[in-house]
Amino acid sequence: MMKKLGFVFVGLFLCYSATSFAQEKNVWRSLSEVSYKISEDQFGELYVPVFSDESKKLEGTVVEADGYIIPFEGMFKPEHIILSSLPLAECFFCGSGGPETVMEVMLTDPIKYTSKRVKVRGKLVLNGNDPEKLMYILKDAKLISE
Numbered sequence: 001m002m003k004k005l006g007f008v009f010v011g012l013f014l015c016y017s018a019t020s021f022a023q024e025k026n027v028w029r030s031l032s033e034v035s036y037k038i039s040e041d042q043f044g045e046l047y048v049p050v051f052s053d054e055s056k057k058l059e060g061t062v063v064e065a066d067g068y069i070i071p072f073e074g075m076f077k078p079e080h081i082i083l084s085s086l087p088l089a090e091c092f093f094c095g096s097g098g099p100e101t102v103m104e105v106m107l108t109d110p111i112k113y114t115s116k117r118v119k120v121r122g123k124l125v126l127n128g129n130d131p132e133k134l135m136y137i138l139k140d141a142k143l144i145s146e
Helices: 002-024 027-031 053-058
Strands: 034-041 044-051 062-069 080-084 102-107 118-126 136-145
Touching: 027 053, 027 062, 053 118, 062 136, 102 118
Parallel strands: 102 136
Antiparallel strands: 034 044, 062 080, 062 118, 080 102, 118 136
16 A cells, blocks of 8 residues: 555656646747748748747747847737847847747736846747747746846
8 A cells, every 4th residue: 555655646746846847937939949831921921930839839838938029119908918038139130040939928017128138937829820820829927036
């Protein structure tokens, strides 16, 4: 009986450890595994993301992402930011990064702009349908470190 209880406790510990590890893991690495297919709409060719199985497993879960706030001139909204895994000079909009290096973040509480690296936590949504939005969106997010 004692051996069985020991196995149960070890199993529970391993499940807890795996869950904790998934939350601490670098989400950007998982999200970088994306490919694209070409589709067409009324405006012409459109690159539609094809998310990896690892990314799909993260959808709907609470994840942490760190990065830099992208300051769109005159468009900074303290409750709706763009977060880049890369510094401004290298980000998707200004440098060499791809679309998998940025995400929209919908914050529950407004924040002040900073050029320093920040960390946010929120529920991940994968967007493969709306070309007006980025392909990664964090909803109900909170700033957890600055």
